Amino acid sequence: MPSTDHDFVSTLPSALRRLRDARPLVQNITNDVVMNFTANALLAAGASPAMVHAPEEASEFARIASSLVVNIGTLTAPSVTAMVGAAAAAREAGVPWVLDPVAVGATTFRRETVAKLLEEKPTIVRGNASEILAVATGVRAGRGVDADGASSEVADVAAALAKRTDSVIAVTGAVDVVTDGTTTWAIANGHPLLTAITGSGCAVTAIVGAFLGARVAPLEAAAAALVLVGIAGERAALDCPGPGSFAVRFMDALAAITPEDLAAGARVTRA
Amino acid sequence: MPSTDHDFVSTLPSALRRLRDARPLVQNITNDVVMNFTANALLAAGASPAMVHAPEEASEFARIASSLVVNIGTLTAPSVTAMVGAAAAAREAGVPWVLDPVAVGATTFRRETVAKLLEEKPTIVRGNASEILAVATGVRAGRGVDADGASSEVADVAAALAKRTDSVIAVTGAVDVVTDGTTTWAIANGHPLLTAITGSGCAVTAIVGAFLGARVAPLEAAAAALVLVGIAGERAALDCPGPGSFAVRFMDALAAITPEDLAAGARVTRA
């Protein structure tokens, strides 16, 4: 069994301190289901959310944002225009950006949109196993937004995708995988109740964007976000009466976790 | 006073077991206000929600969904296209679908949209008394999304509408009515706090879709959903400090209710 990567874990407190000091302005073009939950998760983590998604302003705003998060959960024709334009503007302005290819395998519209977005070189792509498989293979995989595959099995696919796209790939599941194609971490934080509410995956992606916006390096930003959300899920699940209470306690935990808690609770191994 | 319909009530546990075993993929084209609440209610009840509402993908997705829920709470021109297209695709593919004609009496746009949707033969229509009256008569009724009439008084209107449209009609209120034009049930579960939060009616409609997606027959699916939501409301209301807490506890209760609880708590009589 691989042992904890103490070198990385020891850097987690300073990453969270940097996020809370910088209070990065994170632009979100995200789905209609989780917009409120995502904005509150960003606030709780220490970032400043800006849900700016109209084609008329998304690109203009991307140039002044600390980072950009693009989530395709509920695409529309105008939102695709906004996403592609904002991603291009972010790339041009050197603003890091994260792609969440929600349910990309489910429809042609989603696959085509993700193909366009990949051309704008996301800094990080965050999905569940079936989504990352669908991005890597271009083939329909998974029936919807739920994770089907075991994340640990897709580590090889993720590493290859990271190399090919020059992005960091983060795959969430029972055990998360983060890779840039060279270094690969497995993160064992989290709790099954995170899958009992909508938006926990989208919150991870947004918080990845928050660490990026605070100028934490991509591989470390992705891993730090997964550890933070994972520990928040573990705390929220303690004696929890159900998914309604879990969502509330998850927000409380995100805000309460200290930089030191992050290092103390992290379960990160090098694959 | 009519007595409990024990024959039907005894079938409720197997209906809920079927829902949780099947974990049906319920496509929702619903309103912007309740999208998060509806997705979480579906997860808590045991279904897998998919909020797929863009015209570019809604029809494609309807063919692979277990069921479709259409809710007109916040219509837009593109969402009307998506609704009509998805309903037609569902009908063609034999996928059952539910219509929630939110505030149909309030504007011309809503009345015209509902007229189009009725042509696609919804399996079930779920509304409050004023909405079902407006659907039945085509006349403006009610000023907004609140229920005005007493549901029990609209049982005759609902039964006639069920016969005319060949749909099951579910009317929610202090006492709910479910009818296919031949069999009519009155359901006395629920709590006034359900009307103190937004989205409880929309959650009922979505959970009707979940039972349909698990291949429970339409009349039984509608009644089972009303009983489940009603009992969840009763539980959530116990010693409840207010509407914020009620919404949280309602989700907890939806997830905690067992098949046996459903039969034990049901208050269903034959009208």
Added chain:
Amino acid sequence: MPSTDHDFVSTLPSALRRLRDARPLVQNITNDVVMNFTANALLAAGASPAMVHAPEEASEFARIASSLVVNIGTLTAPSVTAMVGAAAAAREAGVPWVLDPVAVGATTFRRETVAKLLEEKPTIVRGNASEILAVATGVRAGRGVDADGASSEVADVAAALAKRTDSVIAVTGAVDVVTDGTTTWAIANGHPLLTAITGSGCAVTAIVGAFLGARVAPLEAAAAALVLVGIAGERAALDCPGPGSFAVRFMDALAAITPEDLAAGARVTRA
């Protein structure tokens, strides 16, 4: 130090009674992030929310609403059409309306939209200090949705803007300012946790609309809403474990506050 304005404070109970008796139908064209939270806040306060924002129906509905709330948090081209049309219809029909110029300084699209909306003569404009400054000066101010300036310092700007536009101006912050250009009140209710969740400012604006819809005069309506939301925030913050719990308790408090509580807790001074 100025002393409490007892004359005004003594009118607060009747204002809240009027709101709860009238149960005004408040039309909201608001942003996608806070729609659910706003609808629930209106219900908790005692109003009847109607989230009607499609261009096809917004103007028609504005003529039958008790009041209209326009919030530019997530503009789109169709929503701008709906906003301008509904504001014009409200003005024509004598329906009072409130403008919330969210993050108006952030993009050209927002500045241009607010300029159009001001032509339709809002009854009240509610924003944070940077937003009101941006409205008053037409110049970019603030980087996003967060408040930057101290509200008390913008009292003069607000009073001048009120005179110029013939609107009541409400500026929220650590201390709120409400002015019609002649009478100016400072309101010291509230709690820092209100800025730890998304949508508290939008809820204030909507509740301003609720008081207006109950035919409370504009200056008093704005001040009553700020006091109500401020006291609800103070109550919700007691022994509060974090922002998730705060949002839940805030709703509970909004519903529980009595007319007498409002007068007892108000901290309103004449500037």
